[in-house]
Amino acid sequence: MLVLHDYFRSGASHRVRIALHLKDLEFTQASHHLRRGEQRAQDYLSLNPQGLVPTLVHDNLVVTQSLAIMEYLDETFPQTRQLLPPNAADRARVRSLSGVIAADTHPLNNLRILSYLEKNLGLPEEDRNAWCRRWLKESFEALEVHLSDGRSGHFCHGDEPTMADACLAPQMLSAKRFGFDMAPFANVTRVANNAAELGAFKLAEPMRQPDAE
Numbered sequence: 001m002l003v004l005h006d007y008f009r010s011g012a013s014h015r016v017r018i019a020l021h022l023k024d025l026e027f028t029q030a031s032h033h034l035r036r037g038e039q040r041a042q043d044y045l046s047l048n049p050q051g052l053v054p055t056l057v058h059d060n061l062v063v064t065q066s067l068a069i070m071e072y073l074d075e076t077f078p079q080t081r082q083l084l085p086p087n088a089a090d091r092a093r094v095r096s097l098s099g100v101i102a103a104d105t106h107p108l109n110n111l112r113i114l115s116y117l118e119k120n121l122g123l124p125e126e127d128r129n130a131w132c133r134r135w136l137k138e139s140f141e142a143l144e145v146h147l148s149d150g151r152s153g154h155f156c157h158g159d160e161p162t163m164a165d166a167c168l169a170p171q172m173l174s175a176k177r178f179g180f181d182m183a184p185f186a187n188v189t190r191v192a193n194n195a196a197e198l199g200a201f202k203l204a205e206p207m208r209q210p211d212a213e
């Protein structure tokens with residue numbers, strides 16, 4: 001049995017929901033309301049000591065960190081669609097694209113960073129949004145170069161959706177939320193639009209989740 005601890009607006013959770021749907025795996029969801037601080041409740045911290053979502057519980061096994069969860073799902077359920085390609089060079093590229101987003105972009109605009117900028121450093125909303133756009137720009141510029149190297153197709157890597165597309169979709173929503181102009185990033189926008197057409201991506205959308213409000 002697979003239980004995903006998540007929150008509808010969480011980008012990192014959104015990635016894992018996409019992965020689960022792409023792999024056509026059945027799962028249940030346990031929501032933790034981030035704005036109410038439920039991710040820091042003691043019983044949740046015993047699953048995820050960082051107090052972050054997502055966390056996957058597979059029977060008695062607890063897996064944290066969205067990239068690790070997606071790779072775990074791929075290795076544990078190899079009979080369904082693979083999120084990582086079969087050869088090492090292709091896998092490296094998918095991990096690299098995923099890392100641009102999950103390691104170097106998303107952490108700079110997640111809730112705890114934005115709360116710190118607001119509450120500890122006193123930055124008004126306009127400046128917080130400018131901060132987010134600043135880091136989005138760097139990442140999307142790099143991604144646009146990556147996606148122009150001839151190895152992308154209908155999706156980030158070739159013509160099958162991978163873990164990189166699962167990372168990109170929530171980042172596109174963040175870009176929208178922070179008023180970031182995607183016009184200069186034609187390749188990023190193209191592959192993200194292609195992914196958004198897939199049923200798995202639609203099912204994983206924040207506003208379609210049971211805890212959406």
Ligand SMILES: N[C@@H](CCC(=O)N[C@@H](CS)C(=O)NCC(=O)O)C(=O)O
Pocket residue numbers: 009010011012013034039051052053054064065066067102107110111112113
């Ligand atoms: N690197 C982690 C990031 C997890 C993360 O930042 N989760 C955010 C939501 S997208 C969170 O739980 N934030 C709660 C908080 O900031 O207090 C992963 O990929 O799973």
